Amino acid sequence: MAASPVQPSELTIGDLREYRSDILESLLAEQAAYWNRHLHWDFSTSKETLLRYIDSRNLYGFVLLKDFAPIGYSYFIHENHKAQLGDLFVSEAHRESYAERILLNHTLRTAVVFPGVRRIEGQLLALSDDLPEMEVYGSRVRVIPRLFMxxxxxxxxxxxxxxxxxxxxxxxxxxxxxxxxxxxxxxxxxxxxxxxxxxxxxxxxxxxxxxxxxxxxxxxxxxxxxxxxxxxxxxxxxxxxxxxxxxxxxxxxxxxxxxxxxxxxxxxxxxxxxxxxxxxxxxxxxxxxxxxxxxxxxxxxxxxxxxxxxxxxxxxxxxxx
The missing domain is CATH 3.40.630.30 (Gcn5-related N-acetyltransferase (GNAT))
Incomplete structure (x- = not known):
């Protein structure tokens, strides 16, 4: 299914900690189906773990919304000097590079300002592979192509x-x-x-x-x-x-x-x-x-x-x- 055109004015961004798991459960269920269909990977254990963390308000990240309905999410984990990009997923019906960039930019710019963070790294298997490199607060975000075989x-x-x-x-x-x-x-x-x-x-x-x-x-x-x-x-x-x-x-x-x-x-x-x-x-x-x-x-x-x-x-x- 081709992604439906998304206009910037139609999208809003919310703090992941403000959302309950039941609001995001269908989105994560779609992600589990995506991993199973495209990567032959059982995402169900990760899905249940994420839902528990979302309810405990322990994940830093964002929810992307269209007409107040969640169409994507992202999060990162902060540990000492490093922030690890945990995941980023946009619903297939709205999966365009622009929607992914909104989530990625918000996630990176939030992780950078955490106390003590000197490094951010992550590998996002569900993300488009054509995103350009960018700068965040004067330092380049390097994009390194990888292959899933x-x-x-x-x-x-x-x-x-x-x-x-x-x-x-x-x-x-x-x-x-x-x-x-x-x-x-x-x-x-x-x-x-x-x-x-x-x-x-x-x-x-x-x-x-x-x-x-x-x-x-x-x-x-x-x-x-x-x-x-x-x-x-x-x-x-x-x-x-x-x-x-x-x-x-x-x-x-x-x-x-x-x-x-x-x-x-x-x-x-x-x-x-x-x-x-x-x-x-x-x-x-x-x-x-x-x-x-x-x-x-x-x-x-x-x-x-x-x-x-x-x-x-x-x-x-x-x-x-």
């Missing part, structure tokens, strides 16, 4: 030749410290470390790993698909692949990175292959992942494994001067 109908397992000198096994909590170090090494000077600043320090990487493996933000952690490769000589992590289930039979690769010393040696291919084997054994119908559009080496790896582009979406980064 999917592998449907998992092919039969292919014979592989694991890299010599490495031991591959299922990732466990005892690997937390070694893989935290690995993430810092793997993303040093990498664009993904600009998108997610947790990759820039060992403490941040540790927090990222705990969130990925203990909380359902990107699906339920699927341990059978979590693989780590260790260098036999130094006993350091050479690569790691983590995965989740975003539906009972839909997997999602949440992390795949390789130590720079072991790149182009088949480590990433082996880790990805072992994870896909685990999803195949679980009888998954599809597996998805996200990747930065400029990371051509990773995209080629995924395409060789059978992944195809499903959607483009933007990541946003703002840092104070």
């Amino acid at each position: 999917i592998l449907e109908g998992l092919p039969a397992a292919r014979p592989r030749s694991p890299s010599t000198g490495l031991i591959y096994r299922i990732w466990t909590e005892r690997d937390l410290e070694s893989t935290s170090d690995l993430i810092c090494r793997a993303y040093q000077h990498h664009v993904d470390a600009r998108i997610n600043d947790q990759y820039q320090s060992r403490a941040g990487a540790r927090r990222y790993l705990r969130n990925s493996t203990q909380h359902p933000g990107c699906g339920l952690f699927f341990r059978k698909a979590a693989r780590v490769g260790f260098d036999r000589l130094t006993n350091t992590a050479a690569g790691v692949c983590l995965g989740s289930l975003v539906q009972p039979k839909i997997g999602h690769i949440t992390q795949l990175c390789v130590d720079p010393r072991f790149r182009c040696s088949g480590v990433g291919r082996e880790l990805l292959g072992q994870a896909l084997d685990a999803y195949r054994a679980h009888r998954c119908e599809a597996v998805s992942l996200t990747v930065t559009a400029s990371n051509q080496h990773a995209i080629q790896l995924y395409e060789r494994a059978g992944f195809r582009l499903l959607k483009r979406f933007p990541a946003f980064v703002w840092e104070s001067c």
Whole structure:
């Protein structure tokens, strides 16, 4: 369905904390249907969590209205020096870049003035991918294109030749410290470390790993698909692949990175292959992942494994001067 033309004069903006969950429930139900239909992702758990937070008045954000009816919403989470863009969604009947920009501008400009905020970051999968970069209080909001890719109908397992000198096994909590170090090494000077600043320090990487493996933000952690490769000589992590289930039979690769010393040696291919084997054994119908559009080496790896582009979406980064 094509979006109906929306005139600026028809739209108003309201504080998210002034609205009850029952007023926004149909909008979030549409968003859940959108995620299921377009991204093969079960959004129902996130929906129920959001409704509870809305009723508790604990979310900072905005509601976009047309004729006093909600057609979109956005919110952010404030933590120490950083504001995280949680989500932004506009109803399909009114989904135009202008409507999305209204919500995004209000959200960014509100987050910037929170005490202590020096950085804003976020990845908005339901947003249009053609939004331009902008300035907020003198600092540029950088827009970094990302890709949502999917592998449907998992092919039969292919014979592989694991890299010599490495031991591959299922990732466990005892690997937390070694893989935290690995993430810092793997993303040093990498664009993904600009998108997610947790990759820039060992403490941040540790927090990222705990969130990925203990909380359902990107699906339920699927341990059978979590693989780590260790260098036999130094006993350091050479690569790691983590995965989740975003539906009972839909997997999602949440992390795949390789130590720079072991790149182009088949480590990433082996880790990805072992994870896909685990999803195949679980009888998954599809597996998805996200990747930065400029990371051509990773995209080629995924395409060789059978992944195809499903959607483009933007990541946003703002840092104070």
